[in-house]
Every structure is written in C-alpha cells, then in structure tokens.
Amino acid sequence: MEPPSGFRPSLLSFLKFLPYFCGLLILGFIKGVLLCPSACLIMAIGLSALILGLWPMHLIWTYYCIIRTKLVGPVVKFLLLIAATAILIVWLIIGIPGSVFAGLVYGFLAPIMATFGAVGEGKEKPFVHCFVDGTWSTITGSCTVVRDVKDMLFHSYFSIMDDLRLQKPPEGKPYEIRLFDIPGALIAAACGLLLDGIMFTLIAFYKCPVMLFKGWKRLIQDMIGREGPFLETACVPFAGLAILLWPFAVVGAVLASILSSIPLGAYGAVVAYQESSFIMGLAYVASSVSIFDEYTNDVLDMAQGSCFPRFKYRKSKDESSHGHNAPISRPSSFNKEKQEGKRPPSRVTSFKNSIDEFNPFKLLDHLFAECRHQGEELVNKGVITMKDIEETKSGKVGSGVLNVGLPAYVILNALLRSGKANSDGLILSDGSEITSDNRPRHNLFDWFFDPLMVIKEQIKAQNFTEEEEEYLKMRVLLAGDPNRLKGALPEVPSLNERKKAEIDAFARRLQGITKSISRYPTAKRRFDVLVKALLSELERTMGGSLSTNGSQAQRLRNSVARMLSQKSLGKTANIRDEDPEAQITSSSRTPL
Secondary structure: OOOOOOHHHHHHHHHHHHHHHHHHHHHHHHHHHHHHHHHHHHHHHHHHHHHHHHHHHHHHHHHHHHHHOOOEOHHHHHHHHHHHHHHHHHHHHHHHHHHHHHHHHHHHHHHHHHHHHOOOOOOOOHHHHHHHOOOHHHHHHHHHHHHHHHHHHHHHHHHHHHHHHHOOOHHHOOEOOOHHHHHHHHHHHHHHHHHHHHHHHHHHHHHHHHHHHHHHHHHHHHHHHOOHHHOOHHHHHHHHHHHHHHHHHHHHHHHHHHHHHHHHHHHHHHHHHHHOOHHHHHHHHHHHHHHHHHHHHHHOOOOOOOOOOOOOOOOOOOOOOOOOOOOOOOOHHHHHHHHOOOOOOOOOOOOHHHHHHOOHHHHHHHHHHHHHHHHHHHHHHOOOOHHHHHHHHOOOOOOOHHHHHHHHHHHHHHHHHHHHOOOOOEEOOOOOEEOOOOOOOOHHHHHHHHHHHHHHHHHHHHOOOHHHHHHHHHHHHOOOOHHHHHHHOOOOOOOOHHHHHHHHHHHHHHHHHHHHHHOOOOHHHHHHHHHHHHHHHHHHHHOOOOOOOHHHHHHHHHHHHHHHHHHOOOOOOOOOOOOHHHHHHHHOOOOO
C-alpha cells in the first residue's frame, strides 16, 4: 500500500481513515474491557500458583546445586548463596503482582491488536473477523502463557541448574575471588555511582528537550503522510497514542538514563577487579560519562563525539580504550550510513513482512516441523525406537535421543545443506535462507546463530565424504546413548582417530546448542506436540495402537522387534530373538 504523495492528498486520506480507525479502536476497547477480567483471572491464578508451588523446590534445589558445583570456589559459593536468596525473595514479592499486571495488560491489549489485525491485507470477511478475532484466542492465549511459564519454571530452570551442578571448571581450577582486590573495587564502584549519577542526570535533562521536539516532529510527519508506524493498520492506534504520550516517553527516557548510571557506575568495580588496579577503575568511571554522552548523541542524531574525556581503562591491547578524548568505535551500521551520506531509511516499506518472515518463534516452529518430518523417517527406519518415545513421553531423562539428538540432527542437516550450497547463512528445508542481513534482531537468536555459523564453516573446511557425513549424523543423533551408539555407527575406513575426535567435538557442540534451544520459552510445548506426532507415526507404521502399560506394551515391543528384524534379516540373521531392543538397535545400523 503506497501512501499518497503531497500534503492535500495525504490530509484527505488521513481524514477518511480517521472514522475507520476510531470505530476499530472503540470496538477493540469494548472487547478488551469484556475479556480482560477472564484473561487476568486465568493468568493471575495460574502464574501465582506456579510461583508459590515451585518456590520451595526452587529454593532447595538452588542451594543444593550451588553447594555441589565444582565450578566456583568457597567464597564465590557463599556470595552466590546470598545473591540467590535475595533473588528468590524478590521473585516471590514481584512475581505474584506481576502476574496480575501481565494478565491485565494481555487481556486488554490482545483483543485490540486482533481487531486491527482482522482488517489487514488478504483477510477474508473482515467485518466478521473484527468481532470474532481476539475473543476466544485471548482466552486460549492466556492458558498458553501459563503453560509456557510452567515449562520455564519447571523444565528450563532445572536444566540450567543441572548444568551448573555438573559442569567442570576449565583446566580443573574453580573460579575464585581475589579478596585483596575487593576493597579497591568497592571504592571504585562508590565513586562510579556518585559521579555517574550526577553526570548522567545533568546530560539527560540537557538533552530531553531535543528528544521531545524531534520525536513530535517525526511522529506528526508520519501521521499526515501515513508513513512509518502509521502505515500498518494494526499499529495505528499505538502510533497515535505515541503522539499524545510522547512527553511521558521522554520522562521515562530521562528516568532510564538516571537509572542506567547505577549499573554503569558499579561496573567500575568489575574493571578495577579484572585489572587489579584501582586507578583503572577510576579511569573507567570517568570514561563512562563520555561513553554515555556519545551514545545519546548517536540516538538523538546530534553531533558525534563527546566533550568529556575518555581514558584508557584496560591494560590489554585488544580491550583497551583509545585514550584521551578518542571517539568510540562505532558499529558497522554507523560506518555504512556515513559512507552513504547518511541516507535515511525508507519510511514507505512495510515492516510486517520483515518481522514475520524470520521471527524467532516462526523459526522455532520450522525447527520442530522439520524434526517431525525427519523424525517420522527415522521412526520408519527403526533408528528412533518406541523406548525413546516412551521415556520422553513419561518425563524420564532417557537417553536424550529424541529431546536432544533429533533437533541437533535437524540442525546438522541444515548446516551441511548450507555448506554445500556455499551459503553465507543458513538454508532451511523450504529453500529460504537466513543471513546476517535478514536474521531476527534478537539477542536470544544471536546466541544460537553465530555459533552455528562458526560450526558450519568448520564442517565445510573438513570436506567430509558422504560416509563421513552419515557417521557424523549418527554420532549427533545417538550421542546420548553410548550403548546404541557403538552398534549404530557405520564403519568408515577413511576415519582416523583425529577425525573421529573432531566429529565428536562437533556432536558435543551441536547438542549443547540444542539444549540451549530446548530452554526457549515455547520450546517445551512444541516438543510435546512433536512427541505425540512421532507416537502416532509409530502407531500407523506398526498398524496398531500403542499402550505403555503392562503386558500389552511388552507384546507390542516384541512385534515391533520382529517386524524390524524381518526388514534386516539378510544382514542380521544372528540377532537374539529374546532381546527385542537389540533387534531395534541392529536395525538402526542402516545408514540414514
């Protein structure tokens, strides 16, 4: 949708759109008022029950993991216990009121967003959808939020704490605090809090009028020309409210600037401790004022640089600042903009497609859809067995073949596909490509994307043969089950001990990334759907229904084993009939 050009057509278009916008806003407001109590009740009761019910378990398990970990020394353990206690108490105090507030906000805003989204481009029967959308979906969405929070508090939390408890220190030496450097670090932090608190406040008050008038100017121009945030129908109400509430946003920015002086000033203690120098801590405290001043200049499009001095506060060359009054090294985006003559970004292009195309949650959906597709193939080949599905469905730890190995297997196939195509990014199974330009701008995604790109280049440099790639795939898939791994790995004469060690390293790193992905807020819910799909596929393949209780499950195991043994009878005639799991393992030796 191209906005009209010229002042008169733009003004007429805005006046025509205004009644339409007001009607949608009133309808969404009515739906929000009606649905807000129900959504708030669901989220408040559900989240509060989770917080209160799991809090004793979180407290006990946190203490246990901190005490048992070998990653840190006694002094750090003592400080971690104090910090964990404070965090858990704050979590209990803030969590319950926060759940009520989250329910109110979600229950009120979700219907409004759905009402404006119902009249978007490509929607059929928009009049009906204006009334229907955002009603039942708000209720189910509230239940989904409770479910995802439950997975985070129960699954993700214990997974992270187990890693802390079981992780070994690098080089066998635990992390410990140097007690002699603590006094100087504390003094540096006190100086930082005092100086940065005063200077950040003065800078924020000095620049707040610039932010106020520049923001109003840009928003009013976008409103008249139906550009920027006013281009998308779903965002018009919030963009309109932004004009009215912009002074409050400026006040919030000033308060945020003042509050930011606390962590930035306290970071002087970290610098003083890391460099074992009180002078370096003070140098950082003075330089942080220059850093903040130059950052705000960049945000407000003011003159670059800062009038405040910036000193060297790192001893090492790779981390050193650039000396007195040296400008901050700018990201590549600033350099690119400078080279192009500060060409402003297009204010006409819709942002909807750029967000929907590679949204982190969309990518997570794609990952589990591919896990289902390739998992069904592995079930049909007998690589994924009924035992794996039963252990995962029952909540047992199991071998990790399904919950860790299968997603890592899918990611490995994408890396191999991208490496063979000489792609700069990651090629998905549907042919779309994720690169550094169109990837989601989200810190959580960066944690996964950058390491995967490094692994892709390393695998590409190894130039594996097809047999070696199959060996790597099986190693990644079955790394959590050493007993099955020994019998399932294909024999590859070209592999020497060095290459096997490199393949093992790739497998461990991919599985580590997969474990991190499994802690994503919505990953557990999607994974449960995947398990049910694989269970249905196994039922369909075997021609019967699965039951996990009593002798019926044992008889089904025997029938599964007999069927799989018949498929591989020519190769595995010496398999013992009394061990059905051995038959399943033997059948999994067939290359994927």
